[in-house]
Amino acid sequence: MLRRVLTLAAGTLLACALAAAPAQATAATGAAALGGTVDVVYGPVSGAGYCINRVDSRSVVSPYRTTGYVCLLTNGTAIPANPLSACAYHEPTRVVVGAFRHPTEALICRYAV
Known part of the structure; x- marks a missing residue:
C-alpha cells in the first residue's frame, strides 16, 4: 500500500513538473522577443x-x-x-x-x- 502511495505521489510530481515546463519556455521566448x-x-x-x-x-x-x-x-x-x-x-x-x-x-x- 505504501508503495502505491509513493508511486502515485511521484507520478503526480512528475506530471506537475512537465506541465510547468512549457510555461517556462514561453516566458523565455517572450523575453527573447524584446529585441x-x-x-x-x-x-x-x-x-x-x-x-x-x-x-x-x-x-x-x-x-x-x-x-x-x-x-x-x-x-x-x-x-x-x-x-x-x-x-x-x-x-x-x-x-x-x-x-x-x-x-x-x-x-x-x-x-x-
Whole structure:
C-alpha cells in the first residue's frame, strides 16, 4: 500500500513538473522577443532553393565564398546572388537582420525574434 502511495505521489510530481515546463519556455521566448535575434544556417545544398527559384533553374548549390554569395550552375558558372534576399526567401515571414558567411561556406541568416 505504501508503495502505491509513493508511486502515485511521484507520478503526480512528475506530471506537475512537465506541465510547468512549457510555461517556462514561453516566458523565455517572450523575453527573447524584446529585441533578440536568432541565427539559422543554410548549407550550400539546402540553400540552393533560392538560386533555383530566383536566379537560375540550372543552379545546383549556393555557397557563401569569401568573394560573396554565389549560385553555382551545372556547367560550373558562378552567378553572384544577394544573401539578404536568400534569407528573406527561406523565411518570408521573418525580418532579416543580417547575413553572414559560415566557415563551411554556408549562409547564416540572422532574423529578428
